[in-house]
Amino acid sequence: MNDAIRMQISAFVDGELPDNEADLLLRRMGQDAELRHKVAEYLAIGRALRGEISLPGVDRIHERVAAAIDDKPFTEEIEISGTAPTKSIRPLAGAAIAATVALVAIFGLQQTMNVDATDPAVANQAAVEIDSSYTVPRPIDDQLRQYYLSHGATATENGANGINSRFVTLRLSEEAFEQSAEDEDTSPAVEADGLPVQP
Amino acid sequence: MSFLHRQTLSEFVLVCSSLLMVSAALADYDEPREWLNRMGAAVQSTSYEGTVIRIRGSEAEALKVVHQVVDGVIREKVVSQEGNGLEIIRNGSEVHCILPDRKSVLVEEWDDQSTLFSTLPSSEIRFGNEYDVSIVREDRVAGRQTKLLAIRPHDSYRYGYRIWLDTATGFPLQTELIGDDGSAIEQVMFAEISLNKDIHASALAPSYSTENYQWFNQSARHVTRSVDTDWVCEDMPRGFKVIATHEEKMPGSEAFVTHILYSDGLANVSVFIAQMGEGSSQGPSSVSGSNSFSAVVGDHHVTAVGEVPAITVEQIATSMRAR
Numbered sequence: 001m002n003d004a005i006r007m008q009i010s011a012f013v014d015g016e017l018p019d020n021e022a023d024l025l026l027r028r029m030g031q032d033a034e035l036r037h038k039v040a041e042y043l044a045i046g047r048a049l050r051g052e053i054s055l056p057g058v059d060r061i062h063e064r065v066a067a068a069i070d071d072k073p074f075t076e077e078i079e080i081s082g083t084a085p086t087k088s089i090r091p092l093a094g095a096a097i098a099a100t101v102a103l104v105a106i107f108g109l110q111q112t113m114n115v116d117a118t119d120p121a122v123a124n125q126a127a128v129e130i131d132s133s134y135t136v137p138r139p140i141d142d143q144l145r146q147y148y149l150s151h152g153a154t155a156t157e158n159g160a161n162g163i164n165s166r167f168v169t170l171r172l173s174e175e176a177f178e179q180s181a182e183d184e185d186t187s188p189a190v191e192a193d194g195l196p197v198q199p
Numbered sequence: 200m201s202f203l204h205r206q207t208l209s210e211f212v213l214v215c216s217s218l219l220m221v222s223a224a225l226a227d228y229d230e231p232r233e234w235l236n237r238m239g240a241a242v243q244s245t246s247y248e249g250t251v252i253r254i255r256g257s258e259a260e261a262l263k264v265v266h267q268v269v270d271g272v273i274r275e276k277v278v279s280q281e282g283n284g285l286e287i288i289r290n291g292s293e294v295h296c297i298l299p300d301r302k303s304v305l306v307e308e309w310d311d312q313s314t315l316f317s318t319l320p321s322s323e324i325r326f327g328n329e330y331d332v333s334i335v336r337e338d339r340v341a342g343r344q345t346k347l348l349a350i351r352p353h354d355s356y357r358y359g360y361r362i363w364l365d366t367a368t369g370f371p372l373q374t375e376l377i378g379d380d381g382s383a384i385e386q387v388m389f390a391e392i393s394l395n396k397d398i399h400a401s402a403l404a405p406s407y408s409t410e411n412y413q414w415f416n417q418s419a420r421h422v423t424r425s426v427d428t429d430w431v432c433e434d435m436p437r438g439f440k441v442i443a444t445h446e447e448k449m450p451g452s453e454a455f456v457t458h459i460l461y462s463d464g465l466a467n468v469s470v471f472i473a474q475m476g477e478g479s480s481q482g483p484s485s486v487s488g489s490n491s492f493s494a495v496v497g498d499h500h501v502t503a504v505g506e507v508p509a510i511t512v513e514q515i516a517t518s519m520r521a522r
Contacts, residue, residue: 019338019339020339023339023340023341023342026252026341026388026390027250027341027390027391029252029259029261029390030250030251030252030261030263030280030390030391031250033261033280033281036252036259036260036261036280036281037259039254039259040257040258040259041257043254043256043257043258043259141480143449143473143479143480144480144484144491144493144502144504146449146450147449147469147471147491147502147504148486148489148491148504150447150449150458150469150471151460151467151469151489151504151505154443154445154458154460154469155460155462155467155469
């Protein structure tokens with residue numbers, strides 16, 4: 001990646017890139033994963049320099065989804081018919097795992113970034129201290145997670161869907177999965193209705 | 200008046216009427232709220248194919264999307280560009296989420312109209328007087344001419360939006376969620392897009408044969424029942440009104456929780472009221488652009504959740520009272 005591209009990215013994240021160049025850069029971002037990583041790095045640097053807290057990375061969400069699928073025991077199989085050929089479908093165990101976790105994985109993977117430590121701007125990031133007066137939000141527990149999901153579903157059902165509600169739901173599903181994976185390590189798996197799952 | 204003069208006058212009146220009608224139509228399109236109506240219709244009816252970039256905080260992600268609407272039925276394919284090969288295949292309300300490297304498919308029901316763009320609230324409840332909606336300028340996004348709409352809240356109890364709408368179709372090519380400092384909290388934009396082109400069935404088919412994959416379905420939805428409630432918010436930010444009230448059983452629990460949904464016509468806040476139990480946590484939390492705040496009110500645990508700033512959910516949660 002040459003200096004011209006780096007300067008373009010820098011201008012882009014600062015909102016100073018002319019429209020036609022921004023258009024071109026976005027198209028390249030759609031094709032180029034390395035470029036997206038680099039933009040993410042610059043965004044992270046910007047956040048750090050502004051003193052914003054960076055959340056701990058979400059490690060390999062997709063793999064956790066897959067691991068959960070591998071490890072979960074199941075009690076029953078049901079048949080569904082749909083657009084795809086009839087398949088043997090198993091209910092996922094756990095409180096809130098849903099298909100949306102996979103889409104969350106799409107949006108969540110970039111949260112853990114391989115920031116280039118040789119970049120001076122990144123080196124400066126280490127010197128940014130967290131404001132001690134900052135109130136650390138509490139983690140999303142299972143009850144709160146259910147509230148977020150119910151909020152999104154109910155708003156949609158009542159015709160009150162907001163512009164960004166889909167992403168909220170997806171993000172929550174990711175959290176649900178993480179919690180479920182942790183539960184799996186420490187306690188017997190349970191179904192959504194609270195009944196134990198037979199191994 | 201001669202016949203010729205009468206005919207000329209009639210033609211003149213006809214031409215004037217036509218011009219007035221055209222002017223009225225153009226005037227409608229200059230109305231920002233009419234553009235929002237067009238957007239709502241376009242999101243539900245437009246077929247498209249393109250690449251979406253989402254930028255939030257320090258994340259920058261890309262998705263390939265094919266979206267087809269035929270007779271109101273949505274078919275869609277979303278493919279992650281982040282290397283894991285995840286695919287979402289939607290046919291109507293049935294969604295198959297394919298994880299190729301694990302040879303697994305998750306099945307889910309979605310009942311809304313779009314994967315990537317929610318529609319706006321229905322016109323019956325859309326917008327009170329808490330926002331200004333204006334067309335800021337013309338712009339270009341993904342090589343197409345757009346109108347930039349700004350939705351500005353009058354106070355810091357709600358977020359603002361910037362939406363770039365395709366001039367020809369009203370389709371949103373870029374959206375930004377704006378915080379009270381004017382900065383973008385989240386941006387979703389098309390890097391490239393083809394609108395209303397013929398989409399071949401093969402473009403919507405899975406890229407993988409799922410013949411030997413394991414298939415899984417999601418857990419059941421919550422149980423709900425409509426109720427009246429004695430709970431009110433004594434210090435509700437201006438403009439929020441009750442949209443729905445019901446009781447709801449959360450998965451894994453037998454106890455009903457009262458759920459009140461408020462809307463200011465654009466932003467929504469849910470309030471959940473439960474009996475105090477062990478482990479009922481308190482304080483703020485956030486997910487993406489949504490915030491929540493939990494507080495103890497008497498012997499109840501009250502939580503407000505919504506796509507609004509933290510100050511809004513805190514004020515609502517702490518001012519809920521049973522009459």
